[in-house]
Amino acid sequence: MKKYLLLLGIISMLLISCSEQPKEVQPTLQPKAVVGPADEPLEPIVVSDSKIKEFDITAKKFEFIPSTITVNQGDKVRLNIKSVDVTHGFAISEFGISENLRPGKTVTVEFTADKKGEYIFFCSVYCGGGHSGMRGKLIVE
Ligand code: CUA
16 A cells, blocks of 8 residues: 555656646747657768778789779778888879888878779889889779
8 A cells, every 4th residue: 555655656746747847948838849859860960971992902023912993982092002022112193192112011091082083003113124014003983
């Protein structure tokens, strides 16, 4: 019996607080109007459509592996390039990229592929007989 009374007391307190609260906060609005907006799902926040595309590239006499990289326009591109023999270079003229690749060290290059097309990347440090043919292709779709 005591428990029942206690429960009744709690319920009536809840009812009182529920019915009073809207009046205190917004006297002119119906309780439903006060509660309504809070129930609506939040709009997802879209920061950007672009994604980060990451590639590990090996440089050696006289090639880049992989030699073709394909990304979408607007992608952020991250290239982790490592020479496994002598010092090479890595350059993409159209994106203002020119790096020296010392043997055994990974060089990270980041840029935004903001224009469509096909761009040659090439070794920019003389590395021997096949230097001029040491190149690859970046495709931005
Ligand atoms: Cu590799 Cu020049």
